[in-house]
Amino acid sequence: MPDKKQDLIDQKLQDLNNDGVDRRGFLKCMAWAGTGLVWTMSGGIPVSRAFAKGYGKKADKGADFSFVQISDSHIGFNKPANPDVTATLQTAINKINAMPHTPDFIIHTGDLSQLSKPSEFDTLDQVLKGASAKQIYFVPGEHDMLSDNGEQFLQRYGKGTKGSGWSSFDHKGVHFVGLVNVANLKAGGMGSLGHEQLEWLEDDLKGRSASTPIVLYAHIPLWTIYPDWGWGTDDSEQALSYVKRFGSVTVLNGHIHQIMQKIEGKVSFHTAMSTAFPQPAPGTAPSAGPMKVPAEQLQQVLGITDVNYVVSGSSLAIVDSPLGG
Amino acid sequence: MKSITKGINKMTKQSIWVASLATPAMIAVLLLLLGSPSVRANDHSAANATVKIDNFVFGPQTLTVPVGTTVTWTNSDDIPHTSVSTDGVFKSKVLDTDEKFSYTFTKAGTYPYYCTIHPKMTGKVVVQ
Numbered sequence: 001m002p003d004k005k006q007d008l009i010d011q012k013l014q015d016l017n018n019d020g021v022d023r024r025g026f027l028k029c030m031a032w033a034g035t036g037l038v039w040t041m042s043g044g045i046p047v048s049r050a051f052a053k054g055y056g057k058k059a060d061k062g063a064d065f066s067f068v069q070i071s072d073s074h075i076g077f078n079k080p081a082n083p084d085v086t087a088t089l090q091t092a093i094n095k096i097n098a099m100p101h102t103p104d105f106i107i108h109t110g111d112l113s114q115l116s117k118p119s120e121f122d123t124l125d126q127v128l129k130g131a132s133a134k135q136i137y138f139v140p141g142e143h144d145m146l147s148d149n150g151e152q153f154l155q156r157y158g159k160g161t162k163g164s165g166w167s168s169f170d171h172k173g174v175h176f177v178g179l180v181n182v183a184n185l186k187a188g189g190m191g192s193l194g195h196e197q198l199e200w201l202e203d204d205l206k207g208r209s210a211s212t213p214i215v216l217y218a219h220i221p222l223w224t225i226y227p228d229w230g231w232g233t234d235d236s237e238q239a240l241s242y243v244k245r246f247g248s249v250t251v252l253n254g255h256i257h258q259i260m261q262k263i264e265g266k267v268s269f270h271t272a273m274s275t276a277f278p279q280p281a282p283g284t285a286p287s288a289g290p291m292k293v294p295a296e297q298l299q300q301v302l303g304i305t306d307v308n309y310v311v312s313g314s315s316l317a318i319v320d321s322p323l324g325g
Numbered sequence: 326m327k328s329i330t331k332g333i334n335k336m337t338k339q340s341i342w343v344a345s346l347a348t349p350a351m352i353a354v355l356l357l358l359l360g361s362p363s364v365r366a367n368d369h370s371a372a373n374a375t376v377k378i379d380n381f382v383f384g385p386q387t388l389t390v391p392v393g394t395t396v397t398w399t400n401s402d403d404i405p406h407t408s409v410s411t412d413g414v415f416k417s418k419v420l421d422t423d424e425k426f427s428y429t430f431t432k433a434g435t436y437p438y439y440c441t442i443h444p445k446m447t448g449k450v451v452v453q
Contacts, residue, residue, distance in 0.1 A: 187439035287381040
């Protein structure tokens with residue numbers, strides 16, 4: 001059954017552009033109970049890596065946990081690519097609520113709204129109120145910083161955060177860090193963390209045991225995926241140098257509205273699908289804007305990410321689920 | 326003008342009558358056309374110029390205009406954009422699809438700008 005589900009996900013990834021082009025050229029993650037393998041494609045040669053040994057067997061009750069990442073809800077968007085983004089967000093929440101295990105919390109990796117309008121944030125809050133997980137952590141996307149430099153975002157979702165909304169917390173032995181790379185963007189640049197945040201990050205990680213699993217989450221990818229479309233963060237290298245010494249690092253991002261993954265040593269990078277609309281694969285369209293797909297396929301290219309942490313393993317098992325799956 | 330007069334002399338009585346009415350009208354129209362301002366689309370002497378935003382691009386990326394021109398940015402993309410000067414000279418609000426922003430350039434110079442939401446989008450207005 002795990003393979004069948006993965007096949008379904010693979011199929012969706014392959015059919016994404018409806019042009020017969022197989023997406024095996026991109027990195028795929030195949031984390032699932034039983035198989036527990038992470039595949040990477042490097043110059044066309046597949047390399048597998050066993051991951052989270054013992055996943056599936058809940059050894060210590062309470063030590064293992066799961067959380068869900070959602071991203072890019074863009075409440076307020078109403079163009080042909082998806083005329084009702086509130087409905088698809090609701091579908092995502094219903095999917096979370098239907099999971100056999102209630103996630104400990106939800107992380108929203110930004111672009112909550114389309115235009116930073118109060119009504120858009122209000123609508124988002126209404127939908128999220130019905131989620132089974134009551135604790136939700138947010139980082140802003142560039143669409144949440146409009147008109148007021150993110151003031152409203154901070155007021156609504158920035159409790160306990162610093163600067164433009166960064167923060168960290170610990171949960172059952174895992175250290176989570178929410179970063180903001182959409183503030184004070186410079187002309188011609190990509191995402192940016194900024195000096196103040198980088199200093200805070202270095203200090204935040206100081207003295208922590210290298211065996212502490214680390215999860216970094218931010219809106220724009222913290223690795224360079226496609227500079228022409230701004231899909232990267234100019235100063236992320238410095239941030240990543242601070243986590244280099246840790247045994248397990250997972251980076252969760254959004255912004256690109258499609259799944260992309262990369263493994264570099266002990267750092268696993270993963271971007272999530274949007275709950276609103278898909279975007280084209282790098283360089284396959286004139287721009288990164290909303291991509292229209294046949295209506296009946298929309299639910300397959302939007303999704304949520306379920307992340308499971310098993311205390312006996314050294315990594316997090318990441319499973320992406322399309323809304324229509 | 327000479328050829329018109331010659332042509333008129335060769336016509337019949339009826340034609341002469343019609344032609345004699347038409348000639349002054351034709352001359353009047355000619356004078357009007359010669360005296361009117363140019364209506365060519367890409368005329369750089371116009372007081373207005375436009376930048377079209379589409380597919381994450383400012384078009385044209387470099388716009389050259391004379392001092393006193395009002396430049397209007399129109400967002401034809403399905404995603405919001407902004408037009409913000411890198412030197413603090415002008416700053417649009419967020420432009421959703423079909424929204425516009427105008428700025429009148431009263432001083433000569435080069436004005437680089439970008440979209441604060443998608444900073445890879447850059448443009449330049451050169452005012453001469």
